[in-house]
Amino acid sequence: MDADYYDEYFDDYYNENDLDMEIFEPRFENMWSDCVWPSLIQITIYTLKFISVNFAFRILTQTFGVKFRIWNHFVSILCGTILIWMSVEGGYVYIYGFIIISYLVIWILSKIRQRKVGYVISCFILSVLLLCGYLEPDKRLWHQIRGTLMIIVMKIISLGFDLDATKTKELPSLFQYLGYLFCPASVILGPWHSYNEYTYIFESPKWNLNYFISIILNSLLSITFLLMSNCFIYGIIPDNLWKWLIAYRDAFAFRNSHYFISFLSQATMVTAGFGSSDNLSRYTRAVGYEVTIPHKIEMPRSLLQVVVRWNIPMHNWFKQYVFRVIKPHGTFLAVLSTYLISSILHGLNLQLSALLLSLGFYTYVEYKLRQKLSTIYNTCTLPNPCKPGCSHESKKIFTRFLNILFSLLTIFHLAYLGVMFEAAFHIQEQGFSLSHTLDKWRSLDFASHWIVLISYLFYLVI
Known part of the structure; x- marks a missing residue:
């Protein structure tokens, strides 16, 4: 199994905790009054809550934080706590417990000069997460706080490995640690960011017109994607059509609801000060901080490209702190660990585990098949585009045909895999069951899985 194909990850879970909003299926002619207007009011209030708290964080840290560094972390803790209280109905013991216990473990490891902080804290915190998820009787509550816990756990693990690699030179103080984990830009919606990225926003503040343009643009795009998900898509494509059109719808x-969360998180990150071109490679002039790239997902070259662009920071986290860490012990073990840890972070939900396992197999088969076709026919048909000046005959009609075919297959797989997330709101807030997933796939005759199996057999015989 090659290592290259697995430099990917996707965030199939988006935290939409307090957006207590029904999924409308309106008639097209009544869409404005039945869906668009009420959704617009509700989501505008929801968006302003996050933007205003993060803007207050930015103002307060840039006004007083230059001379008093501890003030920055205090404000971060305060603003992050406010957002948690506003967004999460309960489960505070889990959130604060994870944070305090993890710091105590890291502090003890640093005192005994243990240079395997990343490994130890990863095993400890993931075990605790798994145990709490299993023992918590209120599954609705656990499902609600899982997204916040996932971001916190990812931050803790990355800090542990950064301490080992001396990317973070010394253990942060308790105030610095709490400020990082409670950072209002990411504590609810994500995305993950490193401790060094967090501290940098206090070093090089930037106030310019593009800062405000990026906030407004991200917010408007976020609202647009939510309206698409809630109203327009269901209004345009009714229920009485072909089952595959319904599956695609x-x-x-679902993908639009993910874009809604992603662009709102981009807006909060920019508002808090993460949209600087000096401190990250994901900077783009228009949106400031890049979490997802919708057009790369909706018009994909490959399934691998989809899972990488689905949530770029999370992809980077899995690649840096899981896959590359385990890879020296074997590529297969690294792949298996990535799948297992992603399943644990997402609550070891059988439905999501089935999706993750399917995606892992799909991307592997796609990579191997396209690699072999590229070698046999000397074509630019790899999952990622070739670099300029490659030796492949990339302009041949056959090459373009293969790339278009794989793109259409990817769109087909996305419709099949994503259909499981369609359900009533009361089911969504408690989590989906494996039987729900199998019923959805059975209604589509397991067609996508059969096609991937045939593709794998074709790869073996050519």
Whole structure:
């Protein structure tokens, strides 16, 4: 199994905790009054809550934080706590417990000069997360706080490995640690960011017109994607059509709800000060901080490209702190560990585990098949585009045909895999069951899985 194909990850879970909003299926002619207007009011209030708290964080840290560094972390803790209280109905013991216990473990490891902080804290915190998820009787509550816990756990693990690699030179103080984990830009919606990225926003503040343009643009795009997911898609594509069109509709609506969360998180990150071109490679002039790239997902070259662009910071986290860490012990073990840890972070939910396992197999088969076709026919048909000046005959009609075919297959797989997320809101807030997933796939005759199996057999015989 090659290592290259697995430099990917996707965030199939988006934290939409307090957006207590029904999924409308309106008639097209009544869409404005039945869906668009009420959704617009509700989501505008929801968006302003995050933007205003993060803007207050930015103002307060840039006004007083230059001379008093501890003030920055205090404000971060305060603003992050406010957002948690506003967004999460309960489970505070889990959130604060994870944070305090993890710091105590890291502090003890640093005192005994243990240079395997990353490994130890990863095993400890993931075990605790798994145990709490299993023992918590209120599954609705656990499902609600899981997204916040996932971001916190990812931050803790990355800090542990950064301490080992001396990317972070010394253990942060308790105030610095709490400020990082409670950072209002990411504590609810994500995305993950490193401790060094967090500290940098206090070093090089930037106030310019592009800062405000990026906030407004990200917010407007976020609201647009939510309206698409809630109203327009269901209004345009009714229920009485071909089952595969319905499957595409439901999966497309889910992807738009993911874009809504992603662009709102981009807006909060920019508002808090993460949209600087000096401190990250994900900077783009228009949006400031890049979490997802919708057009790369909706018009994909490959399934691998989809899972990488789905949530770029999370992809980077898995590649840096899981896959590359385990890879020296074997590529297969690294792949298996990545799958296992992603399943644990997402609550070891059987439905999501089935999706992750399917995606892992799909991307592997796609990579191997396209690699072999590229070698046999000397074509630019790899999952990622070739670099300029490659030796492949990339302009041949056959090459373009293969790339278009794989793109269409990817769109087909996305419709099949994403259809499982269509359900009533009361089911969504408690989590999906494996039987729900199998019922959805059975209604589509397991067609996508059969096609991937045939593709794998074709790869073996050519």
